[in-house]
Structures are given as C-alpha cells and as structure tokens.
Amino acid sequence: MAGNFIHDEIEADLAAGHAQTVHTRFPPEPNGYLHIGHAKSICLNFGTAKKYQGLCNLRFDDTNPAKEEQEFMDAIKADVRWLGFDWQDRLFFASDYFEQIYQYAVELIKAGKAYVCELNADQMREHRGSIGQPATSPWRDRPIEESLDLFARMRAGEFADGQYTLRAKIDLASPNFVMRDPVIYRIQHGEHNRTGNDWCIYPMYDFAHPISDSLEGITHSICTMEFEIHRPLYDWVIANTSCPTKSRQIEFARLNLTHTVMSKRFLRRLVEEGHVRGWDDPRMPTLSGLRRRGYTPEAIRDFCERIGVAKAESMVDSALLEHCLREDLNTQADRVMCVLRPLKVVITNYPEDGREMLPIENNPEKPERGKRLLPFGREIYIEQDDFMEEPPKKFFRLKPGGEVRLKAAYIIKCEEVIKDEAGNIVELHCTYDPETISGGPSTKKVKATIHWVNAKECKTVEVRLYDYLFTADNPYDCPEGADFIDNLNPNSLEVLPDAKIEPIYVMPNERFQFLRHGYFCVDPDTENDHMVFNRIVSLKSSFKA
C-alpha cells in the first residue's frame, strides 16, 4: 500500500515507542448498506494493518438499537468479504462491551467526573449556550451518591426515555461544543437486536467508541474528518477511565465521487422513493449495487489505492473508477460478439445454405485463453450504428458502396440499402470477397472491422445500459428551491430487449467484453431462456462524429 500521512504518523508512533504494533478496526454502524466511500475506509484500515504486519478488526458499532438491524450486519459482512478482506476471528460488537462500558461510567461518577442530569432534550438545547456563552446544567453539582443511585435506577428501568441522562463533567464553557458536558448515556427502551431487553440505557458513540477501541487494543483509530472535533473527548474518555490501552484517533477526508451521492440518508431516499430498484440497483454506489453491476473487487481496491488519503475535502472523478475497471477487465474478460441494435445484412453472393465455422480469439490480451469457433452464414446482424447512408468524412465503417471487414470473417461491400415505406433502413444487401477470409493470404486493407452475429445461430438477449445516476458532477449543486432528486439522469437506464449475441453459455455473474461496446456482466435476473446483461462500463472511444 502506498504511503500517506496516516502512515507517516504511525511510523512516528512506532519509532517513538508510542505503539509497538499496529491494530486498526473498521467500525460500521449496522444501519444501512456499505458504499464505495466505506470501501475507502475498509481498504485503509485493513491495508494499513497489513502494511505493518498488524491486525484489523471488524466491529459493529451497535449502540443505537432504534436504528440497527441484523439484515445490515449480514450484508456488511458479505460486502467486506467480497471486497477481499478477512477479519479472521476478530468480529466484535460494541454491544459485547455494554457491561464494561457501564462500569467505566460508574467509575467516572465515583470520581466526580460524570453526573446524572434531568434536563430533557429540549431543555438541554436551551441550556447549551452559544458561541461565547457557556452552557449550564442545574444538575452539575448533584452529589456523587445521588448520581450513582440514579444511574443504577436508570439501568434498572425505573425511568422513561429521555427522563435522565448521564453526562461527563468536562467544561460547560468550552468553545468546542462537544466538550460542554456531553451526554454519555441515554435511556432508550426497546429491543436491541443482540442484547434484547438486557439494557434500557445505551452509551453514546463518544463514550462507547474509545472504550471499545481500548478494550480491543486498537492502536490507531482511523475515522473521517467530521470526528476531528470529537478527538478531545475521545482522549478525555481514555485519560479519565481505567480502560486498558491508549489508542490514537486519526482523521481523513471521506470520499466523494462525481455523479453520485454517498450519504446513507440520500441513498435511502433513492430506494424508498423508487428512483432505483433497490439497494443493489446497478446504478447505486453501494457495494451491493456495484457488485451487481459487475464491478470487480480488484478494481475497487485499485481505485481506493489510487485516490490517496488526505485531509482535504475532495471530489474524485468517476472516470478514475471506470479506468480501474477497464484496466482490470481488459485482461480478465473474454471477448464476445453481441449486436445491441441489430440491422440485418444479407450476403447475396454467399450460398443459400452455406455455413462455416470461423476461429476467433477469446482474449487478445491473453493468448492462452485460446480460440473458439463462430458460425457464419448468409444472413447476419450488424450494429445499426455501423452503417450510415450519408456518413461524415471521418466515419469509416459501412456506407453505400463501401467496404468493411467482419471480425474474424470476410470483407463485405454494401451493394443495396433496403427500406420500408416510411423510409427506414430495414436491411442491407452486401457481397463478400471470399479471398479475404481472416488469417488468409489476402493483403486487402479496409479502414474498419466491425462485429456481427449469424442471424440463424444467435440468441436474443436483454441488455441493460447504465449511465450516471445524476447528470451533474455534484448532484447537490442545484438551483434554489430544487433538490438533488431534480438532478437525476432520466437516461440512467436504457433497456435493449432485442440484442443478438453469438451462441455462448454463460455462468452467473460472468463478465465479458462485448467487442467494441464495453464490459458486460450476467445479471441475476437471467433465467434459462432469457439472458440479461448489465453494461458495467463502456469501452473508450476516440470516434468523434
């Protein structure tokens, strides 16, 4: 893994003896699906641990039973594994530490460093103070014994939600609001998906996280920039409790990608309002969406490597992700010919019942992938776009009287354009030159080689072409009164129900390069007699009309 400022810090810590090993963690809250932004964090945490021969834990930060679900935990584990990372036997849950966290809270109360407050949420807001104006709490000087008793009764379930909180006694006048006696425990009745009804009080993130890190022996707690102002509190908790080890929090900037949104809240809206077909819609930046689309874990890891890690807010161009994908798939994916929008071509000088099997390479980047045989015949389909009746000068595919090579077959010449009454081109009559068989002695050159399929021996398949979900680079950039939803790309999905593919057998999730089009993946909607392909990413093209 390439270095970054976090690694510089880690190396300094190692050199100074502040840490002997490197132990990180990836701590998702199981309240949603992972997206490519999480992939950055996963690669950073697991990658950093590996770089320094350390370990990385997977820990669910499940301290808010109202939001968290088993479904998300299962999906998160599957996504992390799919991305290629292994937490071995180190799957942890903040909820495993509830009893210990509780005891640390008691310890704080006994030391006069925490107290039970009776302000409700609204009152606490009113007492929060403002810039230059300290917060207040009438309960700050409650006797230790009284807080201890109240806290025990909070745990025992004697009170209603919100009636009491436990607050750390730090500094009501701090310019950093996080330090103005933050709530560290709240009452929340309702079932927790792992601890059931064992608890009705739950620790806040700011209290549970440093303690969880410490209990697991985490040396470097890597998180995103918005937690930077929480770091004094993170350090305070470790310094003011007897928790076993000291961990250091280091923050980095989260990933933003052009043409998409990354916040869980907005992704949820896309799903719930039906703008996409689910969390795993191939247009979604979720790992499950990218997986279904056909993205490879290798490409995603490579992308996370290339974007770097820094503290400045940034928005990475989606073109980089696409580049990583093309680079990976170029060597991985076998080539196949598929005509997306078919145009029938009759080769008039080819025998009526003629048929021959022509060899074609599977992957020019990998000769060891060998060749396969393609059926050729008198009637074929070519791409509608590969013929133009009145082409611009730079167009060098098929035109009236013009010639092109059919990949792995012959050079054909367009003799006649057949149209219907409405003037639409319905068919082409061409002739072929038998001397120009691919691999043969002919030295005849033409400007273009196009793909084709045999009309008699091809399969009709459904192809789904995906484009950016949002037209704007930054979907949040919208006129006043508008919403990011208004930036949705109306053409983010185009379904082609009548594509023609050469006769092949496919495996679920298998990826191909459709020659001259792009990379495609078998979608799970595929059934025996109905194949569905997703376009993962198109090929680059330097053709300019």
Added chain:
RNA sequence: UGGGGUAUGGCCAAGCGGUAAGGCACUGGUUUCUGGCACCAGCAUUCCUAGGUUCGAAUCCUAGUACCCCAGCCA
C-alpha cells in the same frame, strides 16, 4: 460571530528549505482484423493572496482570503 480543519494543473495527489513526482482527464502521433489495448509526445516558470526571513521558499514567519465541520439523548 467562537472553536476545529483544509487550500499544489480540469479531478485526485506527492512534496517536510536546494529549484514542482505520479495517476485520471484532455490533446497530438505510432500501431492495430476492437475508433479498445499498447506505445511515443504534449499538458503548473509556479503551489489561495500580499508582505517578510533566506544565497535559495510550495515548504519558515506575519497579515489576509475562500471553502468544509461543530450547539442530536445519531454515528
């Protein structure tokens, strides 16, 4: 308006006082039975601005400017 953070080409990003890495994008060209891939070449006299220190500054100092985050009993 208090606190915290960040500013290097269109987009990321190295750089840590010795004279601006790399990738993506883009632009030319070579090659090609994929207008793909590969290959070659080009792409910041300048690092948010203005002063200062120094033989020498993107790097140090001073003063500004812009943007992001913070007043949940979310994480």
